[in-house]
Amino acid sequence: MVISDSLTGVLLVGPLKRVSVWQNALNDEDRYLLTIVYAEKGLLGKLPDKGYDVALLDASSFKSPRHLLGAIPDIKAAAIYVFLPGDIPQDKLAQIRAKLEQIPAVKNTFVEAPNLRALLGPPRQRAAAPIPGGNGQSHPQNETPTSSNPLIIAVWNQAGGVGKTTIASNLAYVSAERGFRTLLVGLGTPDYVPLIINGLKKRPNLTGWHSNPTTEGLRAVIQRSSSNLHVIAGFPDMFSESDYQDIADTHPASIPNLANMALKDGYKVIIFDAPPSQLAASAIAAANHLVLVARASQEGVYRTAVAYQTVTEQLEGVYRFDPANIRVALNGLQRGHGLSADIWHDRVAAMTSSFPPVTASIPDFSQVLDIQDKRAFPVQQDSDYRAAITPLANSLFGYQRSKNGQTYAKEKSFLGITFRW
Ligand SMILES: Nc1ncnc2c1ncn2[C@@H]1O[C@H](COP(=O)(O)OP(=O)(O)O)[C@@H](O)[C@H]1O
Ligand SMILES: [Mg+2]
CATH class of the missing domain: 3.40.50.300 (P-loop containing nucleotide triphosphate hydrolases)
Structure with a gap:
């Protein structure tokens, strides 16, 4: 569901430390309407059943890969991105990714780099x-x-x-x-x-x-x-x-x-x-x-x-x-x-x-x-x-920026990754 032409509904699910990094990256613009569900180590409660444009999920919020795969079809988001932990054995990881990628709403999966700094890449340029x-x-x-x-x-x-x-x-x-x-x-x-x-x-x-x-x-x-x-x-x-x-x-x-x-x-x-x-x-x-x-x-x-x-x-x-x-x-x-x-x-x-x-x-x-x-x-x-x-x-x-006449592409890059919807 697109909330309005210029507002994008984003659901963030993950541990506080992960979600606050996402939040920092998204907070630099006021066109995101963020819904945040904090969930540490598998302690995820019920997810909101509202619709979103984009959902970013940290897999560690779910008790097991089975719980993750079971929950995703219920998430009403046009595009879902899943962050998997980097310490899963390769063959297991490949299995989970294959299953995730069969779900149409899942647009991409990422395996957490051991070093987030490398994932972030060079600092973003600003005006x-x-x-x-x-x-x-x-x-x-x-x-x-x-x-x-x-x-x-x-x-x-x-x-x-x-x-x-x-x-x-x-x-x-x-x-x-x-x-x-x-x-x-x-x-x-x-x-x-x-x-x-x-x-x-x-x-x-x-x-x-x-x-x-x-x-x-x-x-x-x-x-x-x-x-x-x-x-x-x-x-x-x-x-x-x-x-x-x-x-x-x-x-x-x-x-x-x-x-x-x-x-x-x-x-x-x-x-x-x-x-x-x-x-x-x-x-x-x-x-x-x-x-x-x-x-x-x-x-x-x-x-x-x-x-x-x-x-x-x-x-x-x-x-x-x-x-x-x-x-x-x-x-x-x-x-x-x-x-x-x-x-x-x-x-x-x-x-x-x-x-x-x-x-x-x-x-x-x-x-x-x-x-x-x-x-x-x-x-x-x-x-x-x-x-x-x-x-x-x-x-x-800061200065007051003009909000008139701006059209937004349905695309956002942060953490070195481009999300589109
Ligand atoms: N630019 C300044 N010129 C003169 N005195 C200052 C200046 N900035 C702070 N002070 C004084 O220095 C002292 C320490 O400042 P403070 O702001 O309490 O530092 P901090 O919070 O880092 O410990 C205070 O007595 C304050 O009045
Ligand atoms: Mg002080």
């Missing part, structure tokens, strides 16, 4: 526009966030005190100011977010979500900074954070599920202030964009190269981020001290592949600390800070 005052390189522009194309940003680096919380909170302010319903989630311990935003308290906080991971539970922990800017405060102390450590990404109280519920509740932009601790991995798993914050020092070069490799190559065995969805912010630049933005960038780029350009070069402004002490946002009170962070905001919150 590029030069950033005035940037480091001379073109930069991929993102599109305006919408319900079907929401922005979930993790602001992160494996370093403390580099300006993550300051950047996350000011980006959230700018996002809300541009009209997007925005949720800022503090993940620090103890969290600095309630200390720097006017009117916010340390409670309620993430602990409340942990004990009640439902829509009501979510609403109950949200504090309002302005009509569009809502905030969840992080943990007040180490003990409450340690209770949270063992929560798997599939658990209802997980950070990815928090993001999903917040999207369902109408947020268009979610910003995680991700700490250097373990919890960052869940925020990164939930995010579709990453802002790497670093200091322009040699230490910043090393930390950023490692952080970048972690998220682009493998995170728990799954390729996470397309370099096109990563932005780099250099914070606290001081004239005559440390490395210049260009030299810093050259050094990280020499240690990594496809390292993105520096989107924002934010100088060290003595006012920042004072403004935050008064619980105001530096972007509100300091035009220099605003000017420095604006290229980052523009590249994330």
Whole structure:
């Protein structure tokens, strides 16, 4: 069933980590209406019996090849693609593929490559526009966030005190100011977010979500900074954070599920202030964009190269981020001290592949600390800070693209594979 001329109904069935990679790949356009069924290791319940244009199935969601073959005829999709695990013996694999390919709706089967990076191929090219005052390189522009194309940003680096919380909170302010319903989630311990935003308290906080991971539970922990800017405060102390450590990404109280519920509740932009601790991995798993914050020092070069490799190559065995969805912010630049933005960038780029350009070069402004002490946002009170962070905001919150007169081919390539319907 074609839902409308320009909307394509896509059913994704698989474990959370697999499906979030698919979701990332499809989220860059707002013409897909995604239906997601998470299913780990054969724990698949009943599939929705609505019709779809395309279905992508991870075979590991089904208990056995027999269950897979039995379920497929009931899936109403014009084109079905099946991803088989790579560790099945060759002869068995050939048998399953032969049976699958007899089903008319099954357009292709793929055997999971041991290395997802190889499957992904070179990074996708995006529309590029030069950033005035940037480091001379073109930069991929993102599109305006919408319900079907929401922005979930993790602001992160494996370093403390580099300006993550300051950047996350000011980006959230700018996002809300541009009209997007925005949720800022503090993940620090103890969290600095309630200390720097006017009117916010340390409670309620993430602990409340942990004990009640439902829509009501979510609403109950949200504090309002302005009509569009809502905030969840992080943990007040180490003990409450340690209770949270063992929560798997599939658990209802997980950070990815928090993001999903917040999207369902109408947020268009979610910003995680991700700490250097373990919890960052869940925020990164939930995010579709990453802002790497670093200091322009040699230490910043090393930390950023490692952080970048972690998220682009493998995170728990799954390729996470397309370099096109990563932005780099250099914070606290001081004239005559440390490395210049260009030299810093050259050094990280020499240690990594496809390292993105520096989107924002934010100088060290003595006012920042004072403004935050008064619980105001530096972007509100300091035009220099605003000017420095604006290229980052523009590249994330994007420009409004015209939706008129566009015709779409029924084709989509991602993960190095072309799907047609
Ligand atoms: N561009 C800047 N200029 C001056 N001070 C800054 C700047 N960015 C952040 N700070 C200050 O540096 C300290 C650490 O920043 P913060 O955002 O809390 O870092 P992180 O979250 O990475 O630990 C804070 O006191 C903040 O006010
Ligand atoms: Mg912080």
